[in-house]
Structure formats: structure tokens, C-alpha cells
Amino acid sequence: MDVVVTVPKRFGLDRWIAEGDPAGSPWSGQAWHFYLGGVLPRIQPGERVYVVYNGALRGYAPLIRIDVEGWQYGLVRHGAAVAVSLAEYIPGFRGFRYRWWERALEQPFADWQDRQAALFDRAALMHRPFLGHSRQSTNPSGSWDVVGSATGKRHHRLTETGHQVRREATHGS
Numbered sequence: 001m002d003v004v005v006t007v008p009k010r011f012g013l014d015r016w017i018a019e020g021d022p023a024g025s026p027w028s029g030q031a032w033h034f035y036l037g038g039v040l041p042r043i044q045p046g047e048r049v050y051v052v053y054n055g056a057l058r059g060y061a062p063l064i065r066i067d068v069e070g071w072q073y074g075l076v077r078h079g080a081a082v083a084v085s086l087a088e089y090i091p092g093f094r095g096f097r098y099r100w101w102e103r104a105l106e107q108p109f110a111d112w113q114d115r116q117a118a119l120f121d122r123a124a125l126m127h128r129p130f131l132g133h134s135r136q137s138t139n140p141s142g143s144w145d146v147v148g149s150a151t152g153k154r155h156h157r158l159t160e161t162g163h164q165v166r167r168e169a170t171h172g173s
Contacts, residue, residue, distance in 0.1 A: 001041070001042050001043055001047060001098050001099070002043070002047050002048040002049070002050060002060070002098065002099040003041045003043050003047075003048075003049055003050065003075070003096040003097065003098055003099065004049075004050040004051075004052060004057075004090075004096060004097045004098070004099055004100075005034055005036065005049065005050070005051055005052070005075070005095075005096050006051070006052040006053065006090075006092045006093055006094075007051060007052070007053040007058075008092070009053075009054065009092070013053045013054070013058075013113070013115050014115075016051075016053070017113060019032055020032055021061075021077075021078060021079050021081060022081060022113070023058075023059045023061075023081040023082055023083035023112060024081075024083065025079075025081075026079065027078055027079025027080065028078075028079070029078075030078065031064065031076050031077070031078045032076065032077050032078060033067065033074030033075065033076050034049065034051075034074060034075045034077070035072050035073070035074050036072065036073060036074075036075065036095055036096060037071055037072045037073075037095075038095055039095075040066065040068070040073055041075075041096050041098070043063055043066070043075075044063070045062075045063055045064055045065055046062055046063065047062070047063055048060040048061070048062060048063070048099070049061055049062075049063050049075050049077060050099060052090045052092065053115070054115055054116070054118075055089045055090055055091065055092070055118060055120075055122075055125075056085055056089075056090070056109075056112075056117065056118040056119070056120070057084065057085040057086050057088075057090060057106075057109070058083065058085065058109065058112045059081055059082050059083040059084050059085070059109060059112055060081070060082055060084065061077035061078075061079075061080060061081040061082070062077065062080055063075055063076065063077060064076050064077060064078055075096075083108065083109045083110070083112040084106040084107060084108060084109055085106070085107060085109035085112065085118070085119045086101060086105055086106065086107070086119060086120075087105075087107070087119045087120050088101070088105075088120055089118070089120050089122075089125055107119055
């Protein structure tokens with residue numbers, strides 16, 4: 001099964017690209033690891049490891065093996081990376097996910113090295129409903145509140161005022 005991983009913003013797209021063998025370049029002869037912790041994915045050599053950065057799918061490389069090193073493991077690739085994306089925003093996450101889209105939706109992504117490039121309209125994201133398991137409501141002051149949860153057992157209220165963000169966890173309904 002193909003998997004999807006995200007490059008943390010604090011790590012940086014430029015730093016990740018500089019590690020070696022980016023899409024469109026010849027194979028250097030080296031193998032490259034993408035380290036994760038936790039449960040091993042059900043992925044076989046030859047299946048794809050997709051990479052997301054800043055909400056945009058950047059491409060994939062075929063897996064050659066998984067190296068287990070203590071509590072972490074490395075998804076290992078070499079060369080053959082392909083720059084593709086989707087016309088869909090993908091929020092960052094820890095660990096891995098299995099690919100949830102049809103491969104036919106993938107499109108070539110010439111600007112994949114540009115941190116802000118995407119095949120979706122970033123400006124339109126500001127007007128979309130909250131992406132997640134909660135519902136969003138806008139209050140008259142222009143801040144936003146998230147209420148409810150997938151289970152209904154725990155509620156979080158996020159309030160953004162200017163540059164300050166406050167998170168309050170409440171229990172019950």
C-alpha cells in the first residue's frame with residue numbers, strides 16, 4: 001500500500017530537497033531515509049512513498065526497503081522520484097497515512113520546489129469550512145471557535161484574537 005508522509009515546516013523544504021536525489025535529477029548512487037516512529041506501515045518495495053509539504057503533495061519515490069533502527073524506522077528510497085500533486089489541500093500530520101486518492105487524480109507538478117506553490121487555490125482555503133472532524137462557527141468579533149468532536153466526548157474551543165491563540169479544553173456537552 002502506498003503511504004503519505006509530511007515534511008515538517010520547521011525542517012524546511014529546501015533542507016529536505018538538499019538531502020539528495022530530488023525529482024528530475026539522476027540517481028546519485030546513495031539511498032535516502034525518511035525516518036518515522038511507531039507502527040510500521042504495510043508497504044512493500046516498489047510501492048510509493050508520497051511527500052507533502054506546506055499543504056501540497058510534492059511527489060513520490062518508490063520504496064526500496066524499510067530499515068528498522070531501535071524505536072524508529074526509515075522508509076528508504078533512491079533516485080526515481082517523481083514530482084506530482086493534487087488539486088487538494090493536505091493538512092500536515094505526524095507519522096504516515098495510506099494514500100486515499102486515486103492515482104488518476106495526480107498531476108505533474110513543475111513548481112514542486114517552491115514552498116508556496118500548489119495546484120489548489122490557497123486563497124480559497126480561507127473561505128472553506130474547517131478541515132477536520134469538528135464544525136466551525138464564526139462569531140461576530142471575527143474570531144473562530146471549534147466546537148464538537150468526532151466522538152462528542154471532548155470539546156475544544158480555539159479562539160484567535162490578533163496574534164494570540166488560546167486553547168481551552170472542556171469536558172461534557
